[in-house]
Amino acid sequence: MLLTLHSAATPFEAACHIPALPEGHRARRLHGHSFLAQARCALPLGWAPFKGAEVSALRERLEAAAAPLDHALLNDLLPNPTDENIARWLQQRLAGGDGGAPLPGLQQLSVYSTTHSGVDVDLRGRAHVWRRYRFQSAHWLPHVPPGHKCGRLHGHGFEVIVHANQDLGERELSIDYDHLDALWAPLHFELNYRCLNEMPGLENPTSEMLSRWIWERLKPQLPELSWVTVFETGSSGANFDGARFRIWKEFTLDSAVQLKNAPPQHPLASVHGHTFTLRLHLQAELHQLYGWAVDFGDVKERFNPVFKRLDHHPLHLDERLTDGDCASLAAHILREARAVLPETDRVDLYETRGCGAVVTLGDTSELIPV
Numbered sequence: 438m439l440l441t442l443h444s445a446a447t448p449f450e451a452a453c454h455i456p457a458l459p460e461g462h463r464a465r466r467l468h469g470h471s472f473l474a475q476a477r478c479a480l481p482l483g484w485a486p487f488k489g490a491e492v493s494a495l496r497e498r499l500e501a502a503a504a505p506l507d508h509a510l511l512n513d514l515l516p517n518p519t520d521e522n523i524a525r526w527l528q529q530r531l532a533g534g535d536g537g538a539p540l541p542g543l544q545q546l547s548v549y550s551t552t553h554s555g556v557d558v559d560l561r562g563r564a565h566v567w568r569r570y571r572f573q574s575a576h577w578l579p580h581v582p583p584g585h586k587c588g589r590l591h592g593h594g595f596e597v598i599v600h601a602n603q604d605l606g607e608r609e610l611s612i613d614y615d616h617l618d619a620l621w622a623p624l625h626f627e628l629n630y631r632c633l634n635e636m637p638g639l640e641n642p643t644s645e646m647l648s649r650w651i652w653e654r655l656k657p658q659l660p661e662l663s664w665v666t667v668f669e670t671g672s673s674g675a676n677f678d679g680a681r682f683r684i685w686k687e688f689t690l691d692s693a694v695q696l697k698n699a700p701p702q703h704p705l706a707s708v709h710g711h712t713f714t715l716r717l718h719l720q721a722e723l724h725q726l727y728g729w730a731v732d733f734g735d736v737k738e739r740f741n742p743v744f745k746r747l748d749h750h751p752l753h754l755d756e757r758l759t760d761g762d763c764a765s766l767a768a769h770i771l772r773e774a775r776a777v778l779p780e781t782d783r784v785d786l787y788e789t790r791g792c793g794a795v796v797t798l799g800d801t802s803e804l805i806p807v
């Protein structure tokens with residue numbers, strides 16, 4: 438069954454200190470962040486003023502709920518303004534606690550205090566904490582067909598996101614990211630400024646193999662670990678959750694749109710455009726020899742005809758598209774992608790950071806931070 442989640446995000450600038458942390462901890466001191474709050478919702482039909490206005494209406498609702506946080510001292514509103522507590526506070530306001538209309542279908546509320554850390558609270562109230570790390574390494578893929586560019590020694594600025602579900606363990610990770618940093622530090626030491634192929638267990642260092650290698654090292658010490666994300670490049674990567682691998686490839690689409698159902702004076706009724714961020718997600722068994730689910734290069738090549746029909750085009754003039762809103766476009770892209778890449782089970786499409794839609798045939802738990 439196809440599930441559509443609409444997504445909206447709003448930034449806010451705020452000061453805070455966290456008295457619940459131990460004496461001497463840096464975050465007990467007054468400090469500040471450029472935060473981002475993001476809501477993902479399975480909105481019922483008819484919730485927005487017109488079909489296609491879901492993202493803008495959701496953004497307005499989220500902005501209203503988050504307004505008191507902007508340029509504020511968060512401790513005036515919350516005694517311990519951790520990312521998790523801010524997310525729960527926003528969740529409660531979106532449920533009608535701020536006097537506004539209760540937001541239906543809220544699946545996930547995320548708060549990121551930085552671009553490298555954040556917390557997602559799901560509809561059952563479970564907190565998922567994530568933290569992003571980087572390392573600089575070389576590798577080559579020894580089993581790829583002759584002439585494949587990844588068979589040559591090359592390198593990447595790899596990024597890893599460690600995702601933890603607090604329900605799986607005892608710790609309140611969202612209050613103190615230092616525990617994750619301490620567990621990551623020896624892995625960073627092993628991986629950074631190295632050639633990955635020389636490391637035991639990484640003789641074929643695809644993103645998939647690397648995500649499993651990291652999982653196997655972290656999980657015994659971090660029962661909360663729920664999955665590991667490896668970004669091999671800015672546009673491609675893999676997730677491993679202890680059982681299955683998922684990969685994604687990201688594209689940018691620069692296209693014009695116009696919403697069919699917008700009333701004449703509404704801004705969305707005029708021809709406008711976006712640099713869309715499009716992410717295709719695929720699930721497949723690992724190839725025995727290559728050690729990957731699907732080659733990122735193949736994803737790009739097989740998807741290219743679909744991409745070319747959408748990129749630098751006026752999408753509102755394309756008769757195959759029902760409308761130009763993110764959810765309609767993402768549903769169309771998922772259909773077209775599956776015709777050439779049947780392993781595709783999800784499409785994320787954002788018109789601006791955090792604002793867009795996720796259309797999926799699979800589960801939505803593995804949401805990668807925007």
Ligand SMILES: Nc1nc2c(c(=O)[nH]1)N=C([C@H](O)[C@H](O)COP(=O)(O)OP(=O)(O)OP(=O)(O)O)CN2
Pocket residue numbers: 578587591642643644645669670672673684729730731732733734737
């Ligand atoms: N499923 C996988 N496919 C590929 C992997 C991998 O680990 N898993 N690795 C590679 C190469 O190492 C390559 O460096 C990365 O591939 P790709 O995303 O194609 O890299 P680009 O940055 O060159 O992508 P562009 O979109 O063309 O810029 C290959 N495949």
